[in-house]
Amino acid sequence: MQRDPVHDVAIIGSGASGGMAAWNLARKGVNVLMLDAGARFKRAGFWTHVKPWEWRQRLDRGQRPPEFYLDRQEQPYQTPEGRPFDLVRVWGRGGKTLVWGRVSLRYSDLDFAAAERDGWEIPWPIRYKDIAPHYDRVDQLIGVCGGNDDQDSLPGSRYHLPAPAPRCGERLLQSRMGSDPKRSALNGFCQSHEVPNLFVVDGAAFPSATEKNPTLTILALAWRATDYLAEEMRAQRV
Ligand SMILES: Cc1cc2nc3c(=O)[nH]c(=O)nc-3n(C[C@H](O)[C@H](O)[C@H](O)COP(=O)(O)OP(=O)(O)OC[C@H]3O[C@@H](n4cnc5c(N)ncnc54)[C@H](O)[C@@H]3O)c2cc1C
Numbered sequence: 001m002q003r004d005p006v007h008d009v010a011i012i013g014s015g016a017s018g019g020m021a022a023w024n025l026a027r028k029g030v031n032v033l034m035l036d037a038g039a040r041f042k043r044a045g046f047w048t049h050v051k052p053w054e055w056r057q058r059l060d061r062g063q064r065p066p067e068f069y070l071d072r073q074e075q076p077y078q079t080p081e082g083r084p085f086d087l088v089r090v091w092g093r094g095g096k097t098l099v100w101g102r103v104s105l106r107y108s109d110l111d112f113a114a115a116e117r118d119g120w121e122i123p124w125p126i127r128y129k130d131i132a133p134h135y136d137r138v139d140q141l142i143g144v145c146g147g148n149d150d151q152d153s154l155p156g157s158r159y160h161l162p163a164p165a166p167r168c169g170e171r172l173l174q175s176r177m178g179s180d181p182k183r184s185a186l187n188g189f190c191q192s193h194e195v196p197n198l199f200v201v202d203g204a205a206f207p208s209a210t211e212k213n214p215t216l217t218i219l220a221l222a223w224r225a226t227d228y229l230a231e232e233m234r235a236q237r238v
Contacts (some may be wrong), residue, residue: 007033014038015095020138038091041066041098043151046101068092068099102146106135106155128155154211176207190225197238 009025009229012017014036022034047055047065058065069111079085090096115123134156138144139159146163150156178184183192190205192198201222203214205209 005031007031009033010035012036013095014093015090016097016100019094019097036091036093036095038093038095040093041068046098089094104139106157107131108151108153108155111155177205178207188219189228191228196232199225199229 008031011022011025011032011034014022014034018034018036022032027031045066047058050058055065068090070091075089077087088096090098092098106128112124112127115121135155136157136159139157144157144159144162146157146160148156148158148160176184177186177188177190179187184193184207186192186200186205189201190201192200201218203218205221206214206217229238
């Protein structure tokens, strides 16, 4: 009689966590069984990268995108009284890697030591140095792109791939501010170095990115630029 195979490790769920655990154990020779309750979503059925107009055309034809998320009415869950929690559940092979945005940022010691500093939650038992080599490995395995600047809040990586080249629209609209006209298109008032009556007051003027959302800065820069423009017009310089 044939016996069912015995596996060393059973992994429940094939998302980022289960997928990584299975990959690392399997390559070390461990016999792994991976179980996933979700469906297999065929790649060809994804709508994620469909152009906006195609999306509308498909909806008009009565087609619907794949339903990645579990319906809360069909699959309810409970939370303690007065403590609601919005649980996002994707049941499918690959889990939420089917839908995630791929923003791949490292935690720093500001995050790992936050509980001791702020007095909230349970302290992490590890620090950045403990996980840094594994961040390095993941960066190389999944191909994370970005710069190598290293900040207190956001550690850098020497394994980041170069950022993808700007797309057509980004090339055309790239108009960063700077003091040197050879390296920038706008001065500090969002005014074109070359065409003095042209002002670009949106996020395209930012010479560098930060981790903060941009809109308050866009509003303040636009105000500052137009204060300046009004003065320049009054003085008949533009
Ligand atoms: C829209 C969206 C965008 C996101 N963007 C980002 C981003 O840009 N950057 C970022 O860092 N994070 C992002 N996240 C978060 C990220 O996707 C998750 O943190 C990560 O994928 C979690 O992986 P996981 O393996 O822990 O869980 P999951 O991916 O949820 O995997 C769980 C797996 O278990 C299976 N399963 C569940 N119950 C059972 C069961 N009873 N038996 C067997 N199998 C079961 C499921 O089918 C699923 O495959 C995003 C999330 C969403 C929803």
